[in-house]
Amino acid sequence: MxxxxxxxxxxxxxxxxxxxxxxxxxxxxxxxxxxxxxxxxxxxxxxxxxxxxxxxxxxxxxxxxxxxxxxxxxxxxxxxxxxxxxxxxxxxxxxxxxxxxxxxxxxxxxxxxxxxxxxxxxxxxxxxPNCSTIQMVVALEPIRQALGMTKVIVSTYQAVSGAGVSAIEEMKSQSQSILNGEQPSTEILPVKSAEKHYPIAFNAIPQIDVFDDNGFTFEEMKMINETKKIMHMPELKVSATCVRLPVETGHSESVYIEVEKHDQTVEDIHRLLENAPGIVLQDRPKEQLYPMPATAAGKLDVFVGRVRQDLDEKNGFHLWVVSDNLLKGxxxxxxxxxxxxxxxxxx
Amino acid sequence: MxxxxxxxxxxxxxxxxxxxxxxxxxxxxxxxxxxxxxxxxxxxxxxxxxxxxxxxxxxxxxxxxxxxxxxxxxxxxxxxxxxxxxxxxxxxxxxxxxxxxxxxxxxxxxxxxxxxxxxxxxxxxxxxPNCSTIQMVVALEPIRQALGMTKVIVSTYQAVSGAGVSAIEEMKSQSQSILNGEQPSTEILPVKSAEKHYPIAFNAIPQIDVFDDNGFTFEEMKMINETKKIMHMPELKVSATCVRLPVETGHSESVYIEVEKHDQTVEDIHRLLENAPGIVLQDRPKEQLYPMPATAAGKLDVFVGRVRQDLDEKNGFHLWVVSDNLLKGxxxxxxxxxxxxxxxxxx
The missing domain is CATH 3.40.50.720 (NAD(P)-binding Rossmann-like Domain)
Structure with missing residues (x-):
């Protein structure tokens, strides 16, 4: 400088x-x-x-x-x-x-x-990287560093702002139309250049970006390939299902992981997340504290909660990861x- | 009679x-x-x-x-x-x-x-059974019968009508408030009797029903336990993450399964689903044909699409399952x- x-x-x-x-x-x-x-x-x-x-x-x-x-x-x-x-x-x-x-x-x-x-x-x-990839790897990296990682299965809940300003406007105008009892007009989502458009207001669309020949969308393949590249783990098993929601800003992710160490508890995962950069742990279920797009929007951090040990796989854990897709994403x-x-x- | x-x-x-x-x-x-x-x-x-x-x-x-x-x-x-x-x-x-x-x-x-x-x-x-359980087991049973099944990991995208008429009204009135630039009032969701209420409009709430001591919600435990009972498979590995969305009617589910047979293709799964009772296969991604709440609401069937073979586990498949939670659910x-x-x- x-x-x-x-x-x-x-x-x-x-x-x-x-x-x-x-x-x-x-x-x-x-x-x-x-x-x-x-x-x-x-x-x-x-x-x-x-x-x-x-x-x-x-x-x-x-x-x-x-x-x-x-x-x-x-x-x-x-x-x-x-x-x-x-x-x-x-x-x-x-x-x-x-x-x-x-x-x-x-x-x-x-x-x-x-x-x-x-x-x-x-x-x-x-x-x-892709917005949905970034928040996931921020949440996974401290766990991977400490415990190793073999598998990731993610289902996303993605906000419309990831598709730009016009998609936000479309969601709002569709919402108003439906509240008025009118037909919503559809021009942008799921993919502006695609042949068909569907309402996102009061709906969920399991398509973000266009489809690859293997049935996955490009968004899903981005999450899969980018995660391996960023984490330097070409051998990591990753799969993704990406879904667009009527949320303005804030992507959420339901993430299932398997770690290499088999003797870990939810408390161990909590400790790793609490001490990691860029992460805010929000996980007190009895107090109804968990991340949501409405509370994550406008903030720089990645919010993680709903940490649960799988009931069958002792090295399996479930996480709920939310972040502002326009900011950290x-x-x-x-x-x-x-x-x-x-x-x-x-x- | x-x-x-x-x-x-x-x-x-x-x-x-x-x-x-x-x-x-x-x-x-x-x-x-x-x-x-x-x-x-x-x-x-x-x-x-x-x-x-x-x-x-x-x-x-x-x-x-x-x-x-x-x-x-x-x-x-x-x-x-x-x-x-x-x-x-x-x-x-x-x-x-x-x-x-x-x-x-x-x-x-x-x-x-x-x-x-x-x-x-x-x-x-x-x-x-629970609404989210019903539509999932309808989709899984023909696959289980033909190929066996060892594991199910589901993330849900659930509509507010599952929480009753007052939750629908709350979602609509919150939506209108937010579109007007006003603060939404919160009284019903996620759980009426719970201490804290959050807006569902333009948000996603990872809580349906109250929390069990293991960190899962009762809704998630219902999906886990009911699936095993209905399918007569106490040994089936099932895990669930249940999330409420701003959708009036129609639950969606991102479901990952592992089957016993290791030589199956997406076409095999398609054939099983096409010939099964109560299921409509909607799976032509290149034509943007896939199930959505907006198209499933008001119909009796369970709609299945986005069938993909996992890229790492040859006996793993991903499905997207949607149905009207008030009807089949x-x-x-x-x-x-x-x-x-x-x-x-x-x-």
Whole structure:
């Protein structure tokens, strides 16, 4: 860092994640010397406030990355594929919140609580994992470190904000229509570009992203493949079922794990989680204390509760993991990567 | 059956399930000779239509069961405990939709597609299983019969109507408050009698019923214990995580199973489900065909889709199971038991 701080660019600045990135940079007092806000031509011209100053959003072009130190991308995979290398070629480090480079073996896929050291091997681009993956690996890593881990089966309960601002608006307008006794209109979810759209209001849709030939969705395959990469465990058995809910913000996950040690109790798991970075344990069932999206939204942490030992498998445990998908699941993890880069003197 | 049909009583006639029972008796043209509608003192005096005729709801007392052939109970466990034996003593067969007698070894717990023959051992009371259990065992039984089964791990996505009419109203009024930018009021969910209440609108609550000492909720333990009883498999490994969603009607379940045979494919599972009673297979992912609460509500069947072979365990499969919790999960299964009693000449 030079004395004044960094020139930071946000690509996708007007989106659900981009606006949160801006808010977190401010909240964390990240040393921003200069700020460049970029977007598609359609959103260019909007103004956004940062530290009380108004910034005009510009259309992203390769030249806009001249002089940028850190570029935070969250404008869809195609935008990252088009501009990330352009930014790197001009000297920026790219922290990319899309799926464009996550499984690229030359690109570290980083959740600082889990694999911060992987940043040392970066080649200009660092990938931010899928939102549902991030919160799960934060919860699993302290357990894995202490007890080993052999299996993960997760079912997700995902919020609509993961599909962007238009999906939030769609959910709200559908909800109002149904409350009024009218037919809801469907245009965005489950996948905007897909042929069929279904109402998310007062419904649950077992499709996030499109389907792979094996019957899993791309979202499910992201959770499976990214978890193995981040945890450096290609042999870990992971399976996922991903479901969209009528929740604005906050992904929840019902996670079943099997650990290598066979003599562990719920109290042992509690102790590991309580002392782990980025985690808040909320697990006092008799007091009805457990994580929920309504209480996790707006917070940076990963909340874990409902820890139970399986009744049949003594090395099996069930967890309920909730986090703000726009914050730890996206914007905060990206900014946290930038903070780790500073800490490791990589930027 | 005598020539004119049966004297049928519904206890809890004004409730979410009771009104569906009445509708299904009519829809199925069940041979009702005489109809007695019973409720608490608070709801007595209301009138309900059956086959175009108005019936006044009366307060339940032991004497009201005189002459009743079939009594359908759905007014809470305490009401069943108070009146079920009174009804039996007066010659009725009781089909009880509460949890009062489900685990009583003298009481058959019946899902007709799975264990209709257990009705032969009844002693006056027959228990209708928990809603989330019913739809799961309907989906699992044809697979178990053909392939054997060793393990079940389920995460549920449950609708508010399972908590009654007042929970539906609460969800709607909370939704409207939040859409208006106001604080939602919380009085019913997750458990009316519990100390703390949380908003269900635009949220997910990982508590259905109260907590057992082992950290599981009673709802989760019902799924575990009832599944073993209905399928006659005390050795089956079953675990459950039960979650309430802002959905009016239609429970969904993400179910992972392991079967005994190790050479099976998704197509084999499809064939078993397609030919099984009470099941509609909705599983063409490339056409975005899969079950959802919004499409299952109001229908009698159990809908199954998203069938996938686990990527690590060759004998592991994932299913997505959806059904109307008030119909197959409650009212329809109860009436179906009554139809089975007729078929088996037990009434």
């Amino acid at each position: 030079n004395e004044q701080g960094y020139h930071v660019a946000i690509v996708g600045a007007t989106g659900a994640v981009g606006t949160e990135m801006l808010a977190i940079l401010e909240e964390r007092q990240f040393p921003v010397k200069e700020l460049t806000l970029l977007s598609s031509a359609r959103s260019a011209g909007q103004t956004l406030l940062f530290n009380g100053q108004s910034h005009t959003v510009q259309e992203a072009t390769p030249e806009k990355f001249e002089g940028v130190d850190i570029a935070l991308f969250s404008a869809g995979g195609s935008v990252s594929k088009k501009f990330a290398q352009e930014a790197v070629d001009r000297g920026a480090i790219v922290i990319d919140n899309t799926s464009a480079f996550r499984m690229d073996e030359n690109v570290p896929l980083v959740v600082p609580e889990v694999n911060e050291q992987d940043l040392l091997d970066h080649n200009g681009i660092i990938a931010n 996206a914007a905060w993890n990206s900014v946290q990567i930038a903070e780790s880069l500073m800490k490791l003197k990589l930027v | 005598n020539e004119q049909g049966y004297h049928v009583a519904i206890v809890g006639a004004t409730g979410a399930v009771g009104t569906e029972m009445l509708a299904i008796l009519e829809e199925r043209q069940f041979p009702v000779k005489e109809l007695t509608l019973l409720s608490s003192a608070r709801s007595a005096g209301q009138t309900l239509l059956f086959n175009g005729q108005s019936h006044t709801v009366q307060e339940a007392t032991p004497e009201k069961f005189e002459g009743v052939d079939i009594a359908l109970f759905s007014a809470g466990g305490s009401v069943s405990k108070k009146f079920a034996q009174e009804a039996v003593d007066r010659g009725a067969i009781v089909i009880d939709n509460t949890s009062a007698f489900r685990m009583d070894e003298n009481v058959p717990l019946v899902v007709p597609e799975v264990n209709e023959q257990d009705l032969l051992d009844h002693n006056g009371i027959i228990a209708n 409650a009212a329809w299964n109860s009436v179906q038991i009554a139809e089975s009693l007729m078929k088996l000449k037990l009434v």
